[in-house]
Amino acid sequence: xxxxxxxxxxxxxxxxxxxxxxxxxxxxxxxxxxxxxxxxxxxxxxxxxxxxxxxxxxxxxxxxxxxxxxxxxxxxxxxxxxxxxxxxxxxxxxxxxxxxxxxxxxxxxxxxxxxxxxxxxxxxxxxxxxxxxxxxxxxxxxxxxxxxxxxxxxxxxxxxxxxxxxxxxxxxxxxxxxxxxxxxxxxxxxxxxxxxxxxxxxxxxxxxxxxxxxxxxxxxxxxxxxxxxxxxxxxxxxxxxxxxxxxxxxxxxxxxxxxxxxxxxxxxxxxxxxxxxxxxxxxxxxxxxxxxxxxxxxxxxxxxxxxxxxxxxxxxxxxxxx
Amino acid sequence: xxxxxxxxxxxxxxxxxxxxxxxxxxxxxxxxxxxxxxxxxxxxxxxxxxxxxxxxxxxxxxxxxxxxxxxxxxxxxxxxxxxxxxxxxxxxxxxxxxxxxxxxxxxxxxxxxxxxxxxxxxxxxxxxxxxxxxxxxxxxxxxxxxxxxxxxxxxxxxxxxxxxxxxxxxxxxxxxxxxxxxxxxxxxxxxxxxxxxxxxxxxxxxxxxxxxxxxxxxxxxxxxxxxxxxxxxxxxxxxxxxxxxxxxxxxxxxxxxxxxxxxxxxxxxxxxxxxxxxxxxxxxxxxxxxxxxxxxxxxxxxxxxxxxxxxxxxxxxxxxxxxxxxxxxxxxxxxxxxxxxxxxxxxxxxxxxxxxxxxxxxxxxxxxxxxxxxxxxxxxxxxxxxxxxxxxxxxxxxxxxxxxxxxxxxxxxxxxxxxxxxxxxxxxxxxxxxxxxxxxxxxxxxxxxxx
Numbered sequence: 001x002x003x004x005x006x007x008x009x010x011x012x013x014x015x016x017x018x019x020x021x022x023x024x025x026x027x028x029x030x031x032x033x034x035x036x037x038x039x040x041x042x043x044x045x046x047x048x049x050x051x052x053x054x055x056x057x058x059x060x061x062x063x064x065x066x067x068x069x070x071x072x073x074x075x076x077x078x079x080x081x082x083x084x085x086x087x088x089x090x091x092x093x094x095x096x097x098x099x100x101x102x103x104x105x106x107x108x109x110x111x112x113x114x115x116x117x118x119x120x121x122x123x124x125x126x127x128x129x130x131x132x133x134x135x136x137x138x139x140x141x142x143x144x145x146x147x148x149x150x151x152x153x154x155x156x157x158x159x160x161x162x163x164x165x166x167x168x169x170x171x172x173x174x175x176x177x178x179x180x181x182x183x184x185x186x187x188x189x190x191x192x193x194x195x196x197x198x199x200x201x202x203x204x205x206x207x208x209x210x211x212x213x214x215x216x217x218x219x220x221x222x223x224x225x226x227x228x229x230x231x232x233x234x235x236x237x238x239x240x241x242x243x244x245x246x247x248x249x250x251x252x253x254x255x256x257x258x259x260x261x262x263x264x265x266x267x268x269x270x271x272x273x274x275x276x277x278x279x280x281x282x283x284x285x286x287x288x289x290x291x292x293x294x295x296x297x298x299x300x301x302x303x304x305x306x307x308x309x310x311x312x313x314x315x316x317x318x319x320x321x322x
Numbered sequence: 323x324x325x326x327x328x329x330x331x332x333x334x335x336x337x338x339x340x341x342x343x344x345x346x347x348x349x350x351x352x353x354x355x356x357x358x359x360x361x362x363x364x365x366x367x368x369x370x371x372x373x374x375x376x377x378x379x380x381x382x383x384x385x386x387x388x389x390x391x392x393x394x395x396x397x398x399x400x401x402x403x404x405x406x407x408x409x410x411x412x413x414x415x416x417x418x419x420x421x422x423x424x425x426x427x428x429x430x431x432x433x434x435x436x437x438x439x440x441x442x443x444x445x446x447x448x449x450x451x452x453x454x455x456x457x458x459x460x461x462x463x464x465x466x467x468x469x470x471x472x473x474x475x476x477x478x479x480x481x482x483x484x485x486x487x488x489x490x491x492x493x494x495x496x497x498x499x500x501x502x503x504x505x506x507x508x509x510x511x512x513x514x515x516x517x518x519x520x521x522x523x524x525x526x527x528x529x530x531x532x533x534x535x536x537x538x539x540x541x542x543x544x545x546x547x548x549x550x551x552x553x554x555x556x557x558x559x560x561x562x563x564x565x566x567x568x569x570x571x572x573x574x575x576x577x578x579x580x581x582x583x584x585x586x587x588x589x590x591x592x593x594x595x596x597x598x599x600x601x602x603x604x605x606x607x608x609x610x611x612x613x614x615x616x617x618x619x620x621x622x623x624x625x626x627x628x629x630x631x632x633x634x635x636x637x638x639x640x641x642x643x644x645x646x647x648x649x650x651x652x653x654x655x656x657x658x659x660x661x662x663x664x665x666x667x668x669x670x671x672x673x674x675x676x677x678x679x680x681x682x683x684x685x686x687x688x689x690x691x692x693x694x695x696x697x698x699x700x701x702x703x704x705x706x707x708x709x710x711x712x713x714x715x716x717x718x719x720x721x722x723x724x725x726x727x728x729x730x731x732x733x734x735x736x737x738x739x740x741x742x743x744x745x746x747x748x749x750x751x752x753x754x755x756x757x758x759x760x761x762x763x764x765x766x767x768x769x770x771x772x773x
Contacts, residue, residue, distance in 0.1 A: 155594065264745050264750060
């Protein structure tokens with residue numbers, strides 16, 4: 001978080017120096033914005049063609065009945081009406097998704113913060129540990145890990161082998177509707193690496209002076225954590241929270257590969273429903289409408305998080321005013 | 323003020339993340355190998371229009387061809403394609419092959435992007451959908467003199483041939499003969515009845531003990547109930563005009579009976595059933611030894627035999643007042659209606675089903691071939707598994723029921739069906755309640771199919 005800001009400041013400082021040198025080249029002032037856009041063009045083109053274009057198209061499709069095999073057919077707001085009025089699956093899948101998000105986000109943040117604090121000390125070979133701990137997240141959302149997960153939590157999987165060692169008879173965790181969603185939550189929590197790295201960077205920003213001063217005053221480690229670490233880290237907690245919330249709402253690969261939404265739709269998360277509507281039922285119009293509902297939903301939740309942040313996020317730059 | 327701006331920029335940023343997801347359908351699935359093609363549809367069509375007026379045989383033609391299947395089928399098919407190119411040096415192929423999962427997802431995306439393959443392996447569940455939308459070409463000119471008309475009929479819509487059946491397969495059962503022999507049980511046969519089936523279940527369970535099961539629970543597979551309704555003389559699960567025709571009493575009776583078997587440990591328990599994956603070396607409950615028997619199509623005989631040679635034997639589905647099994651065209655070749663090389667594609671299909679040389683290469687990888695001449699030419703070289711497969715087919719044939727393609731728009735009904743029956747398996751609902759849910763789903767499908 002803080003890094004880009006620092007870079008921007010560096011850049012701001014270096015600009016006058018550069019333009020001094022080039023002042024005679026830049027006589028034709030109109031050239032510079034074009035050059036700027038040219039440099040931006042790979043990203044800009046990608047954004048317009050691969051992101052903004054499809055977004056607009058998906059909104060158009062959400063107002064149509066589109067089977068993919070035949071041309072779209074305009075139906076106005078019918079799809080949205082159906083989602084909220086007569087779709088039984090929509091509230092069900094929404095509920096599953098909310099349970100997933102509400103459990104995943106706090107667990108993952110707590111876990112990531114704990115690990116980050118463990119790794120935030122000067123031990124020999126710490127960078128090796130950091131790499132190892134971050135490793136699962138590199139391969140995190142891939143199919144391979146999902147398949148691995150499927151095997152670990154399967155009837156004859158590793159978890160049951162371990163339980164068996166202690167004389168506990170396990171079951172097929174992913175195939176039991178009472179537990180399947182929790183195995184997926186566990187998987188998402190396990191992929192804490194990216195949040196952890198950001199926390200770690202945040203922890204390093206906190207001045208050691210504060211800790212030293214407080215320990216001179218006799219503050220315990222726990223007190224230091226709650227009065228120094230947490231407040232100073234709160235902007236980063238907010239960032240991680242928003243990031244994780246958005247990711248959790250969009251969870252798909254795990255549900256698709258590990259449980260395929262089952263058993264009995266116990267892991268039928270929203271995006272899974274969206275996918276099946278689109279690609280097994282070929283109701284692209286309806287699926288697009290579902291995607292837009294999700295978009296608005298995530299927007300609202302994110303707005304809520306930001307609104308709440310004024311009550312718990314502490315910005316040093318604002319002089320500690322909340 | 324600043325915080326409001328921050329809020330909005332964050333909302334916007336998060337919106338983009340989701341929107342990228344909303345858009346993923348358009349570019350995600352179509353890009354293995356075809357990304358380039360999707361970017362330049364105009365280029366390829368202009369190139370072909372300059373080449374095709376004559377349709378001359380000497381012009382180099384590149385046919386794209388897609389199929390699903392196992393490794394065995396991939397190998398055989400690619401060899402066959404090479405053989406064709408050796409005979410017709412101007413025709414080359416770009417093949418796109420995969421397993422069954424996702425095959426039709428990808429095909430739908432390719433169709434919408436206008437870059438579907440020239441030659442498409444089709445499944446019976448989708449023939450009506452695709453033909454109804456005008457996506458398949460009429461391929462009636464192919465020589466079908468040696469193909470049984472009743473088999474051919476499965477690829478016809480309104481009297482025109484759109485999908486060339488490639489093989490026939492019979493629905494029956496597989497059982498682990500080594501276990502049945504070891505336990506000294508009366509083996510299932512090709513004319514066993516439902517009573518025999520239940521008796522076999524009881525007897526086998528008594529000897530198997532607690533952690534082994536007799537039948538893989540396939541009650542959530544619409545195929546199994548279809549066979550049951552047929553065997554009880556109640557006809558097909560869809561009416562002639564494509565309406566839902568699952569008989570309420572028969573269905574509840576079947577589901578109640580299956581629940582009883584599940585409680586007794588004759589059927590696999592729900593959590594074991596949920597992880598079953600047909601013909602997967604580790605996950606297939608019959609292959610990994612959790613159960614003894616399951617339903618199987620005769621074209622899968624070579625596949626299951628390869629997993630554990632000389633272990634399995636085959637039987638028909640149990641009889642009621644009638645037979646329960648049927649002959650199903652295992653798959654079809656279709657030609658993309660928009661293909662600019664339709665003639666070459668048809669010539670290839672003609673060769674593929676009629677040529678006795680390529681038949682040696684292909685064997686039974688797509689079921690028993692449809693051409694009687696081809697089957698005749700193959701017989702002397704049959705492997706043991708092939709012989710079993712053909713014997714299986716011939717044993718089911720006399721009592722076979724009529725095979726009917728899924729009505730247009732009902733292709734994915736079986737998925738919803740599965741979820742509903744799973745609720746029974748996990749004891750979340752009763753057969754009666756489940757039937758109501760089924761009716762409700764069926765209404766949705768009927769409404770969508772009409773619209």
